Amino acid sequence: MTVSVAAAPAGGRLSSGALRNLAQAIRGNRKATVGAALLLLFILIAIFPGVIARDNPSADIYARALNPSFKHLLGTTALGQDIFAQVIYGTRQSLIIAIVAGLLATALSVLIGVTAGYAGGLVDNVLSLVTDIFLVIPTFPLIIVIAAYTKNAGDWVLIAVLVATGWSYGARQLRVQTQSLRNRDFLVAAHLRGERNGRIIVFEILPNMTSLLVANFLGAALYAVLAAAGLQFVGLGNPDIQSWGTMLYWAQNNEALQAGMPLWAIVPGVCLALLGAAFALLNYAFDEMSNPALRPVRRKRGR
Amino acid sequence: MAVDGSAPAILEVQGLTVEYITDGPPARAVDDVTFSVRPGEFLGLVGESGCGKSTMLFSIAGLLQPPAEVRDGAVLFKGQDLRRLSERDLRAIRWRGFSVVMQSAMNALNPVKSVGAQFSDAMRAHGTTDAEQIAQRSQEVMRLVGIDPVHLRSYPHQLSGGMRQRAMIAMALLFSPDLILMDEPTSALDVVAQRSLMYQIKELQERLGFAMIFVTHDMSLVTRFSDRLAVMYAGKIVEIGPTPQIFNHPSHPYTQGLFDAFPSMYGERRALIGIPGAPPDLSDLPSGCKFHPRCPQARPECSQEDPVAYQVDDAEVRCVLYKPVKAARG
Amino acid sequence: MTYVVRRLSFFVVTLWACITMNFLIPRLMPGNPALDMMARYQGRISPVAYKALEVAFGLQTHQSLPAAYVSYLGNLFTGDLGTSLTFFPDSVESVIASALPWTLGLVGLTTILAFILGTVVGMIGAWRRGGKLDSLLPPIFIITSAFPYFWIALLAILVFSINLHWFPLGFGYSNGAHETLTWGFVGDVLRHAILPALTILVTSIGGWILTMRNNMITTLSEDYVSMARAKGLSPGRIMIDYAGRNAILPNLTGFAMSLGFVVSGAVLVEYVFSYPGVGYMLLEAVDNGDYALMQSLFLLITIAVLVAVLILDFVTFAIDPRIRTQS
Numbered sequence: 001m002t003v004s005v006a007a008a009p010a011g012g013r014l015s016s017g018a019l020r021n022l023a024q025a026i027r028g029n030r031k032a033t034v035g036a037a038l039l040l041l042f043i044l045i046a047i048f049p050g051v052i053a054r055d056n057p058s059a060d061i062y063a064r065a066l067n068p069s070f071k072h073l074l075g076t077t078a079l080g081q082d083i084f085a086q087v088i089y090g091t092r093q094s095l096i097i098a099i100v101a102g103l104l105a106t107a108l109s110v111l112i113g114v115t116a117g118y119a120g121g122l123v124d125n126v127l128s129l130v131t132d133i134f135l136v137i138p139t140f141p142l143i144i145v146i147a148a149y150t151k152n153a154g155d156w157v158l159i160a161v162l163v164a165t166g167w168s169y170g171a172r173q174l175r176v177q178t179q180s181l182r183n184r185d186f187l188v189a190a191h192l193r194g195e196r197n198g199r200i201i202v203f204e205i206l207p208n209m210t211s212l213l214v215a216n217f218l219g220a221a222l223y224a225v226l227a228a229a230g231l232q233f234v235g236l237g238n239p240d241i242q243s244w245g246t247m248l249y250w251a252q253n254n255e256a257l258q259a260g261m262p263l264w265a266i267v268p269g270v271c272l273a274l275l276g277a278a279f280a281l282l283n284y285a286f287d288e289m290s291n292p293a294l295r296p297v298r299r300k301r302g303r
Numbered sequence: 304m305a306v307d308g309s310a311p312a313i314l315e316v317q318g319l320t321v322e323y324i325t326d327g328p329p330a331r332a333v334d335d336v337t338f339s340v341r342p343g344e345f346l347g348l349v350g351e352s353g354c355g356k357s358t359m360l361f362s363i364a365g366l367l368q369p370p371a372e373v374r375d376g377a378v379l380f381k382g383q384d385l386r387r388l389s390e391r392d393l394r395a396i397r398w399r400g401f402s403v404v405m406q407s408a409m410n411a412l413n414p415v416k417s418v419g420a421q422f423s424d425a426m427r428a429h430g431t432t433d434a435e436q437i438a439q440r441s442q443e444v445m446r447l448v449g450i451d452p453v454h455l456r457s458y459p460h461q462l463s464g465g466m467r468q469r470a471m472i473a474m475a476l477l478f479s480p481d482l483i484l485m486d487e488p489t490s491a492l493d494v495v496a497q498r499s500l501m502y503q504i505k506e507l508q509e510r511l512g513f514a515m516i517f518v519t520h521d522m523s524l525v526t527r528f529s530d531r532l533a534v535m536y537a538g539k540i541v542e543i544g545p546t547p548q549i550f551n552h553p554s555h556p557y558t559q560g561l562f563d564a565f566p567s568m569y570g571e572r573r574a575l576i577g578i579p580g581a582p583p584d585l586s587d588l589p590s591g592c593k594f595h596p597r598c599p600q601a602r603p604e605c606s607q608e609d610p611v612a613y614q615v616d617d618a619e620v621r622c623v624l625y626k627p628v629k630a631a632r633g
Numbered sequence: 634m635t636y637v638v639r640r641l642s643f644f645v646v647t648l649w650a651c652i653t654m655n656f657l658i659p660r661l662m663p664g665n666p667a668l669d670m671m672a673r674y675q676g677r678i679s680p681v682a683y684k685a686l687e688v689a690f691g692l693q694t695h696q697s698l699p700a701a702y703v704s705y706l707g708n709l710f711t712g713d714l715g716t717s718l719t720f721f722p723d724s725v726e727s728v729i730a731s732a733l734p735w736t737l738g739l740v741g742l743t744t745i746l747a748f749i750l751g752t753v754v755g756m757i758g759a760w761r762r763g764g765k766l767d768s769l770l771p772p773i774f775i776i777t778s779a780f781p782y783f784w785i786a787l788l789a790i791l792v793f794s795i796n797l798h799w800f801p802l803g804f805g806y807s808n809g810a811h812e813t814l815t816w817g818f819v820g821d822v823l824r825h826a827i828l829p830a831l832t833i834l835v836t837s838i839g840g841w842i843l844t845m846r847n848n849m850i851t852t853l854s855e856d857y858v859s860m861a862r863a864k865g866l867s868p869g870r871i872m873i874d875y876a877g878r879n880a881i882l883p884n885l886t887g888f889a890m891s892l893g894f895v896v897s898g899a900v901l902v903e904y905v906f907s908y909p910g911v912g913y914m915l916l917e918a919v920d921n922g923d924y925a926l927m928q929s930l931f932l933l934i935t936i937a938v939l940v941a942v943l944i945l946d947f948v949t950f951a952i953d954p955r956i957r958t959q960s
Contacts, residue, residue: 138896
């Protein structure tokens with residue numbers, strides 16, 4: 001996780017060409033382009049799994065522990081399922097959890113972080129204390145404890161837990177950013193115009209933090225992907241659904257590595273790593289966009 | 304006046320050109336600048352913000368960082384071209400031959416080291432390792448600027464703004480250099496502290512005899528204390544000469560405009576005249592004379608050719624208004 | 634002084650919050666799974682111990698919440714954490730005591746090593762801005778810092794253990810080895826620790842490198858670094874004494890913040906390698922419905938992180954004179 005305080009851009013409302021600017025920014029930054037391309041690929045796979053993988057992922061009708069072949073691109077599991085199909089269909093689960101948990105966690109970060117930064121005083125102190133507490137507590141053990149009690153209680157419980165543990169880092173960053181914007185002239189002007197606080201926050205402050213908000217979302221999504229996979233891997237997720245984490249769980253349970261089925265254990269991990277890398281690259285790229293000092297320096301040779 | 308008119312120049316800048324690399328065309332912050340500084344001379348360097356004066360100072364001191372680059376020119380210090388020296392040789396001259404004083408001491412002093420430790424760093428880097436000697440010299444320079452040497456133990460944040468600034472000057476004097484480059488050393492202070500610091504600097508200069516290039520945007524401050532004045536605009540020195548002459552009879556229209564904007568406290572009341580327009584974008588400069596779009600005395604040829612420097616009494620002025628029938632310089 | 638007081642009170646408040654969370658969580662869970670657990674204890678432990686468990690897990694319906702809370706705190710401070718179901722009849726405290734050294738050794742040492750190494754690499758990388766190292770570092774380490782810990786662990790096992798047979802598959806030491814302090818045993822322990830240690834190192838170092846690099850870059854643009862160059866100081870001294878010392882300060886805070894994250898990953902690494910540390914025990918406890926052990930381990934892990942953060946706070950206090958001399 002990078003620690004960077006974003007330089008606040010000039011005040012003013014969000015320009016209408018925002019989406020176009022975003023696309024341009026992504027194309028201009030190499031890390032962002034790679035990250036975005038990967039993410040797009042995964043999204044496509046998640047939406048149209050049937051187009052890419054012919055087999056039914058849960059159908060255990062094939063011979064067991066087959067090596068990769070033309071018919072089974074990644075071989076089969078110890079239970080006779082096609083690994084390639086499982087990987088493709090598992091994409092959807094991981095992506096949904098990442099995006100939903102990421103959005104909700106970011107929303108919570110905004111709620112707490114911006115309020116703390118804007119309100120100041122006692123409200124700020126209390127909210128900051130809560131944020132710091134959640135920041136310090138090791139989240140995965142906490143998730144394990146909660147998951148242990150709520151075994152198989154469903155995806156929404158999982159998402160709730162991820163959100164409850166993943167909002168604190170973003171809240172801290174947003175609070176700092178809000179504070180630096182709070183005393184800017186354009187906000188004082190808005191206040192004098194009689195705009196109410198709620199409106200100021202939504203229409204004046206938030207638009208000036210877009211790249212930070214996006215970076216936060218990506219960070220939260222990354223966290224959600226890894227934490228969810230970790231939970232599923234140790235068997236605390238729902239073992240019947242198709243996801244990369246559960247694939248790893250079954251692979252581990254069947255001692256895939258030792259039994260000569262390495263792909264079963266390695267490939268879902270590769271996908272996790274790639275999706276994680278996509279989020280991480282985009283996250284870093286947005287950090288760079290908010291803080292120009294971090295951009296790659298072109299060093300001229302010679303002279 | 305401690306200026307020795309017969310001695311060779313201590314600093315000679317010849318044809319210095321510095322550019323900033325951008326995504327678009329490069330911004331030329333210093334454009335083919337040539338001037339020299341005599342031993343013991345107080346040269347004031349003035350101009351609007353963004354005209355390139357700080358960049359020039361930093362390029363003389365060899366402190367430029369990417370994206371700034373020296374494109375051309377020579378910087379002769381006591382006859383040696385600093386640009387041609389190896390990093391090692393340059394380091395040996397640094398601080399002993401010339402030193403630097405920056406605008407904000409709070410930013411220029413390492414926050415996690417005591418003032419004394421930063422003094423001793425400099426001395427150790429140049430061969431003085433005896434602790435006794437270091438302590439002695441440190442106390443000496445502190446007393447020179449009027450600070451109790453007990454503050455050598457202090458950290459920068461524990462000193463007041465004025466004291467910090469003077470501590471920085473003390474550090475600059477450690478090796479009794481022949482030249483000190485000062486980049487707006489008084490801008491961070493309030494008016495009263497500014498004045499008192501200027502008096503102190505002037506007094507130190509007369510006592511110790513170092514030459515000085517003093518960059519500032521505060522005309523009133525610098526005209527009071529300097530020997531010579533150089534006015535910079537869009538990367539070029541448009542007028543340079545003895546301060547009394549430039550103050551009393553500014554020649555270049557830009558210099559005139561600058562002085563017009565600083566009314567005198569005494570003398571008759573007159574309207575405040577500013578210079579219309581804004582300084583140009585250094586990566587997209589106007590053709591011909593860079594000042595012509597804002598110049599009240601512009602002529603047709605001003606947009607065509609960039610004037611060279613012409614002699615006007617003891618000063619040099621880059622303006623076609625002073626082109627003699629026979630050219631003084633090519 | 635106010636800094637010290639502030640950090641200490643934060644420590645106490647957070648500690649209290651965790652203990653309270655530990656108390657409330659079982660009570661908030663649907664279906665009260667603790668009931669099943671209690672059934673397995675029935676008749677096998679003393680009535681006093683049984684009662685303590687009831688308090689801890691909210692099964693005493695005729696005791697008010699505040700009273701139960703007080704009893705719980707009392708039990709906690711007398712060190713009575715219950716009996717472990719997984720390792721019956723061992724007490725929870727004894728299980729923790731046997732697992733703790735393994736984790737402290739593996740996770741503790743590796744994390745510190747990764748931080749130091751990462752900081753140095755990040756510092757040098759930023760110093761040589763624009764060079765090859767600088768353009769390669771960020772993309773590589775951004776990607777590696779996003780890898781799941783357990784996947785790297787699996788890869789490590791596959792390559793170094795199964796394929797190359799360089800290191801053992803897992804566990805803390807070989808089967809049948811005696812837990813004595815002989816060179817043979819120590820060597821055995823080290824052999825078993827190398828792969829898990831490498832996994833943690835490789836996955837966590839990326840974050841430190843990047844953070845230090847970014848902080849260094851910001852610091853290098855500061856005026857005092859230019860001044861140091863102007864004074865003619867050697868590049869090494871500038872990099873370490875002027876830039877590095879300032880850049881590392883926010884890094885320490887970052888280190889403290891991400892400890893929770895590293896510990897989380899370490900839990901999974903222990904699991905994959907069946908390494909007998911606290912994280913492994915935690916997951917074993919979950920598998921066995923051994924809630925008493927599980928909650929105590931959670932509390933322990935949290936406290937360990939809090940203590941580490943407090944230590945880092947004190948280190949910052951010692952290094953940064955601005956904090957030290959604030960009166």
